Amino acid sequence: MTHEAGWAHAPGALRAPSWLREPSDPNVLVGHLWSQTAHKADGVLTVGGVSLVDLVAEHGSPAYVLDEADFRARARAFKEAFGDFDVFYAGKAFLCTATARWAAEEGLSLDVCTGGELAVAERAGIDMARVGFHGNNKSLAEIEKAVTLGVGRLIVDSFHEIQRVADVAEGLGRTQPVMVRVTAGVEAHTHEYIATAHEDQKFGFSIVNGQALDAVRRVLAAPSLELLGLHSHIGSQIFDSSGFEVAARRVLALQAQVRDELGAELPELDLGGGFGIAYTTQDDPSEPKQLAHEMSEIVAHECRALGIAEPRLSIEPGRAIVGPAMCTVYEVGTVKEVELDGGATRTYVSVDGGMSDNIRTALYDADYSCTLAGRRSDAPPVLARIVGKHCEAGDIVVKDEFLPGDVRPGDLVAVPGTGAYCRSMASNYNHTLRPPVVAVRDGASRVVVRRETLDDLLATDVGIGQ
CATH class of the missing domain: 3.20.20.10 (Alanine racemase)
Incomplete structure (x- = not known):
């Protein structure tokens, strides 16, 4: 019988998927995977003019970070390209009153x-x-x-x-x-x-x-x-x-x-x-x-x-429209080296979110990228797997990505392309709280969907107090 972990348990060294190339510098941002305002300065990821270090300090982690300028630019690009068409924004991808208004204001x-x-x-x-x-x-x-x-x-x-x-x-x-x-x-x-x-x-x-x-x-x-x-x-x-x-x-x-x-x-x-x-x-x-x-x-x-x-x-x-306009930022909690068959090891990086805020990896076998978001590192790259905090072996956020070899607890890791279906399909699995959506633009941040609280979580439990 084939082991459920598949190729990871095959004899020999652990290898990245064929499409994933080891970077010469794991700090470099792969630009086309990110929203248009995203960039790094001295290793710190900034979106919409807001440092994710500062954003997490103010709003906590995990958090969805929504680039308003990018959202609007993509909406305009579709409206202008399909000028004689009616262009419908998909509410199921991600919807709140702010994005509904943005879409309407851009003619969608x-x-x-x-x-x-x-x-x-x-x-x-x-x-x-x-x-x-x-x-x-x-x-x-x-x-x-x-x-x-x-x-x-x-x-x-x-x-x-x-x-x-x-x-x-x-x-x-x-x-x-x-x-x-x-x-x-x-x-x-x-x-x-x-x-x-x-x-x-x-x-x-x-x-x-x-x-x-x-x-x-x-x-x-x-x-x-x-x-x-x-x-x-x-x-x-x-x-x-x-x-x-x-x-x-x-x-x-x-x-x-x-x-x-x-x-x-x-x-x-x-x-x-x-x-x-x-x-x-x-x-x-x-x-x-x-x-x-x-x-x-x-x-x-x-x-x-x-x-x-x-x-x-x-x-x-x-x-x-919304997919590339959002990323998710997490804080690393633990880093673990796991020995596999054939002498290979896999680096497991556990973050403070997981399948409750992004079910797509587990549900669709989806691939994602990520980057160290809070500092620059001079360590050589290692092939890592980003996993969540849930009580599931399949709680994987990013199956394979190269991160600096000194990734450690307290680091911030950001995942691009999470605007579509991540918050929309988010759950309270293991009674976790769904993260906020924080819109950023021109150096300012504002919460458009607030983080859930324990009171929110327990509000529907009618047995409490009885």
């Missing part, structure tokens, strides 16, 4: 997929006409709230939901705009759990077996629904437009079929997105301008071939 619309995310949008004062509501199992209460608020689009995902939305809209005396989510049978080159356009998964109506056409037919037959168009999403952490070409061809062919068989011209098409970011040096994401050009050409070509008018297009960049 907003995607939500639960009543909680919708509540944040409402509290932030977002124009509900610019909100899209996703989800494969929206509750009746969520649908009623969305229709009442005037959400600009509900993306329907099942026959039950079509009827549910129609009944709610009719009862409220509204006409609700909807999009029909379809699966195009395209499997993006990504993790199984985040590939969303192959047939064997929970989202959407299949084009192949005729479900999608039937769904369109049912929406058109409902007087309280307005069909805006079709919605397709092929996955997440996608680095090029090749998958969109196949998906667009199949979805636009369905759009032509809707026109020819049902007599309906669909004015809009959402191609999804899920564009990737650089977590490590092995990742090479495309620039927004390149993606915009290629996707526009794909749609124009297919529409010409099918003889249909080009619909108004939407995209959903996903993690590509």
Whole structure:
């Protein structure tokens, strides 16, 4: 039987993954993995003009550090590149009232997929006409709230939901705009759990077996629904437009079929997105301008071939806006050398967070980078594994990275690319407290999501005091 630790227990010396190169100087920042204002001075990492040493002294650790200027610049880059498109910021990536307002101020619309995310949008004062509501199992209460608020689009995902939305809209005396989510049978080159356009998964109506056409037919037959168009999403952490070409061809062919068989011209098409970011040096994401050009050409070509008018297009960049705009800073608690088979050793660096603030390594086998953030070191690099404080062997933050060989308790370690899905998927596992989100800009820091307290943690425990 193969040991669960895999290659680490193979005979011989411990080796880094093939894509990870040993640096000549482990203090140097790999710039393209970090937000645009991040830099080091004498070994101290500064983001948004704020030293992380000073930030931790004021706000504690661990902490998510959100670069507002970087967030806004990436939002603008997508809006400018996809000028004729509607660009939807993914609330599920990371959402608070501050980021919702930043996205709106930079001209983006907003995607939500639960009543909680919708509540944040409402509290932030977002124009509900610019909100899209996703989800494969929206509750009746969520649908009623969305229709009442005037959400600009509900993306329907099942026959039950079509009827549910129609009944709610009719009862409220509204006409609700909807999009029909379809699966195009395209499997993006990504993790199984985040590939969303192959047939064997929970989202959407299949084009192949005729479900999608039937769904369109049912929406058109409902007087309280307005069909805006079709919605397709092929996955997440996608680095090029090749998958969109196949998906667009199949979805636009369905759009032509809707026109020819049902007599309906669909004015809009959402191609999804899920564009990737650089977590490590092995990742090479495309620039927004390149993606915009290629996707526009794909749609124009297919529409010409099918003889249909080009619909108004939407995209959903996903993690590509907030992902690189945030890093997480931790304090080192212990450093341990573990002897492995074959005489190799692994350096385990334990930090004061872990899988409760970043579950992606354990859940998706995701790779991350990191850097020593609080001082400069002249020690040679060692291959280290950054692990958390939780009672799990799989509590790994960074599987492999070169750090200075004198890394020690009290050091600060920062991990880039944690803006997407880390705080959103954070938990209270082992009854830990979720870290704050500290926004930085122009040399100042401010808390936009505060650190949880023990009172927060115990507030829902109704047995206390009984």
